[in-house]
Amino acid sequence: MTRIAIVGAGLIGRSWAVVFARAGMDVAAWDAEATVLAALEGEIAAMLREAGTPDADAIAARVTPATTMEAALDGADLVQESGPERIDLKRDLFARLDAAAAPETILASSSSALVPSLFSDGLAGAARCLVAHPVNPPHLVPVVELCPSPVTSSETMDRAEAIYRDAGQVPVRLSREIDGFVLNRLQAALLAEALRLVSEGVVSVEGLDDTVRHGLGRRWAFMGPMETIVLNAPGGAADYMLRYGPPMGKLAADAAGAEAFSDAAAALVAAAFPALADPPAIRARQAWRDGELAALDTHLRTRSTGD
């Protein structure tokens, strides 16, 4: 039986608890805030209800709140750390985790902003530390990026990959540290150009979103961009590059950079969503989004993807 320790039981930690418990794993969860831990059972029940998961009671019963971090770590195969994204706090926490966890326990951080060497350098157990970056919320979006530091062992990476796969996620292994990992590097490149086109008035915010959700995003929900280009020329990838490499390269060379992430662009985006003007409205729409993610995940899992 695989045992998982959740360290940090906020929004992301709770969703991770659902991922592992849903797959039949034993989960012990701890949070530095007693109120967060006290709310855990109710929050997990709500998440399972909203996602329409069968056997919700049995799944919820596999998640045990732990009163100390050490108790949560006891017997864990993998620690999923989802604490605050501050380098000083993350360094302290990983030092504590490394001191307290059994030597074979994998220490994985959900960090989206910090590469693993920043918080594991110099630890005795640095070889068992990595980043396992999810998309929020992981119980509705399966990808998890696995990023090693220069000293993370390949055995750690292999074991982590197997655990996430057993949990029903889609682990993607990076060969080395890189800021933003893969997902946010891709997102940043597209967002910069999107914000620029909106800022320059080429297209409205709504038109930009329509171009993606009724166009570009359709294929990317079930094929990646690499298979997309293979299928976009009669002779495959080499043929694509011959036909479209030069014009696409010209567009990429002309794409926007950091300057596109401006307050003026943010104001234009905000103005296009007048109904999402305060945190409660945003939370309600996030719940709608999560319902759509769950429905889309169900749809995609019922299709044969041919691979």
Next chain:
Amino acid sequence: MTRIAIVGAGLIGRSWAVVFARAGMDVAAWDAEATVLAALEGEIAAMLREAGTPDADAIAARVTPATTMEAALDGADLVQESGPERIDLKRDLFARLDAAAAPETILASSSSALVPSLFSDGLAGAARCLVAHPVNPPHLVPVVELCPSPVTSSETMDRAEAIYRDAGQVPVRLSREIDGFVLNRLQAALLAEALRLVSEGVVSVEGLDDTVRHGLGRRWAFMGPMETIVLNAPGGAADYMLRYGPPMGKLAADAAGAEAFSDAAAALVAAAFPALADPPAIRARQAWRDGELAALDTHLRTRSTGD
């Protein structure tokens, strides 16, 4: 009754014929190649069958092959031109269309590579010319980018937008000409970074595709990237920019450009899809893709999108 003329009845023209006929419009189709026109009826029946469209016979009956271009144009509200992407051919064809079509007929090109001034400058009817760029195939992906030349009239844009909307598509209006329009500018920015990450060995081709299809692409299938960022911070777009603008800007500034579209990158991509090594295998996989696009479109249309 809206009447549409399809000029160029290859892959894209045929799919356009299905779009308009499916919406109850009368469609006359012409192609310079007699063999293409002779195959039209069978190809349209096959497309409708593969897409699982009800009333296939009635829809197919609304598409009439025309023996001359002039006959196809007779009484047309809009011409959807889908000829070869060569500037000399496109200029000649638009001169012929402008001479032959009634003055109120809209002349729209499916071009993905040419902005409309390149083939409409100097024509008497330049004000009624635009690009209406679809994603292939338009009967399965609803977005259509409407790009005016500097002299296209706003009345032309209004009427074109209404016709595409009536046909069940999602028209996106650009305010002015720009190379690549919106969709391919966004795609090129993401593709460049994707090809770079694969070329540098940060991630495998399969891992890159998994990151998008099991992560980033999930939201973009039903929300655009703009609404995505509004929902990615508790306080909306301004809050997002405050929290994530600087790090995302740094990633965008570091993103790849034209150099990523290399033959070496194409070879890596091709090697990752050994089963797609020849045109027949690619055609079979395109048919699978189209089936998935149809299923996804059906799924998304049955959901309440909340707007």
